Amino acid sequence: MEQVLYIIAITAEAMTAALSAGRRKMDWVGVCIIACVTALGGGTIRNILLGHYPMSWIAHPEYILITIGGALLAGVIASVMKKLKSVFLFLDALGLVVFTIIGCQLAEQLHMPSLIVVLSGVITGCGGGVLRDILCNDIPLLFRKEIYATASLLTGVLYIGIERLGMTTETAAIVAAITGLIVRLFAIRYKWQMPQFVYEEEWD
C-alpha cells in the first residue's frame, strides 16, 4: 500500500515538476533532471543528513525510470493536465504527506530523537520542491505557499504524537496523513496562508 502510494506520489511530483521546467524553457534532458531531483530529492537530502545509505533510487533504479516516464508523459499531455489541475494538486498533496510519513518512519528505524523524526519527515516531504526551485532559480515557493511546509510539519508532529499516545504505527500514520492531507487541501481551496514575517529594513 505504502509502496503504491509512493509510486503514485513520485509520478505526480515528476509530472508537475516537468511543467515547472517547461516554463523555464529547458530542454528535454533538463526537464527529466528537474523531474528526478524534485521527486527523489527530498529523500536523498534526508539520507545524506542521516548518513543512511544507499539512496532509495540506487537500491531501486526503477524509481528513476518512473520519474523520467512521468516527466515525458507530462510533456505529451500538458494540455490535458491543465484541465486535471485539481487532480494533480490532490496527488501533490498526497505526495507531501506520504513522503513525510516515510521520512518519519525511516528516522524512527534509525532510533533518532523525536525532533529529528519530525524534521526527517519535513525534509523528505519538502526537500525535493526546494531543490526544484533552486535549480529553476526561484525563491523556494514552499516558504511562502499556502500551508505547505506547515502541512508536512503538522503531519510529522501528529504522527509522533499519536504514537506516543500508545497507538500503533499504522494508526498514527493513517490519522496523521489524512489530517495533513485535509489541511493542505483546505489551504489550497481557501487560500490559507501562514502569517508572514515582513521586514523592510536593509541590514547587510
Add this chain to the structure above:
Amino acid sequence: MEQVLYIIAITAEAMTAALSAGRRKMDWVGVCIIACVTALGGGTIRNILLGHYPMSWIAHPEYILITIGGALLAGVIASVMKKLKSVFLFLDALGLVVFTIIGCQLAEQLHMPSLIVVLSGVITGCGGGVLRDILCNDIPLLFRKEIYATASLLTGVLYIGIERLGMTTETAAIVAAITGLIVRLFAIRYKWQMPQFVYEEEWD
C-alpha cells in the same frame, strides 16, 4: 567556553538570518527553516564532505530549538535589533571566527592534511551564509562582502600556522580567533574589500 561561544554564535546567526527571510516575505515556517539552515548549515556541509556522522544537530537536537527560538525572538524584537545593529554585527563576526576554529579542530581530529583543515574551517564559517543566500535567491553575499570569507580564511591559516610553531591548540585558537575577529570588525568599520575580479566579456 567554546560551547558557550558556539551557542551565542548560532543564536546570533539565526536572528540575523530571520531578518533576511523577513525581507523576502517568507512565512514563519520558512523563517525558521532559513534560520536553522544558516546557523547549522556550515557545519552540516563540512560533516557531509568529511563523511563525519552524526550531524551536530542530530546529536544535540536542542541546537535546532535554540535557532528556532532565535528566529522567533528576532521577529518580536526586529525593531530593537535595528538599534542594536552593531551588537549583531559583532556577534555575527564572532560566530564567523568561532565556527571557523571549530571546523579546523574537527578536521584535525580526523587527521586531515593542513589545507583541508583550513578549508574545513572556512566551510564551517561561511557555508551557512551561502546556503541562506541560495535559498533567498541571492548571489552569495560573502563572495562580495567586506573581507568575510577572507577573515575566515585568515583565522584558519593563523590557527594552523601558530600550532605549527609549537604553540598549544588553545593559544593558536585564541590568537587566530581574536585576529580574525579584529580584521573582520575593521573591515566592516572601514568598508575594506578584497580586490574584485571584474570581467565584462560574454563567454558562454
Add this chain to the structure above:
Amino acid sequence: MEQVLYIIAITAEAMTAALSAGRRKMDWVGVCIIACVTALGGGTIRNILLGHYPMSWIAHPEYILITIGGALLAGVIASVMKKLKSVFLFLDALGLVVFTIIGCQLAEQLHMPSLIVVLSGVITGCGGGVLRDILCNDIPLLFRKEIYATASLLTGVLYIGIERLGMTTETAAIVAAITGLIVRLFAIRYKWQMPQFVYEEEWD
C-alpha cells in the same frame, strides 16, 4: 593518461569558471571558491550520493591548489583567453567527457547497476557546472545549452553499451569519450540544441 587528462580538465574548468565569477564582480576569494566548486563539485556530489569517501580533493589536496592556480591564472590572462576561446571550449568539452568516464568507472567499481553507472557519469560531468550556476544565481545553463548534459549522457550510455558488447574497459572509454567529444564540438559549432519543452501556463 587519465590522470593527465583529469588535471587538464579541472584546470580548464577552473579557468572558465573564474571568468563566470568575474562577470558577477566577485572578489578573489569568491573567484577561487567558484573555481574549486566548479572543477571539483561534480565528483563531490557523486561521492556524496554514492556514499564513497574520502572525496578526491581530500585524498589529493593538490587538486585544490591546481584549481586555485587555474583561477588566478585566468584572472591574469583573461584577455588572452578570449582569443583562445576555441581552445577553452575544446578543453571544457574534453573535461565533460573525461569527468563522465571517470564517474562511470567509479560507479562500476562500486558494482552499481547500469542506470546508476550512467547517472554517476552525468552527475560527475555536469554537477560542477550546475553548482557554479546556482552560486552565481543563474538557471543552470546546461539544462538549456547546446547538447551539454546530453553529450555527457551519450558518453555514459556508449561507454556501458560498448562494454556490454564484450569490449575492454579501455576501448569502451576511448570510443565513448571521442564520440561524446565530437558530438559536443559539433553542437557548439553548429549550435545544435535539444528540443525544448516550452509550457507557458501558470500552474502553482
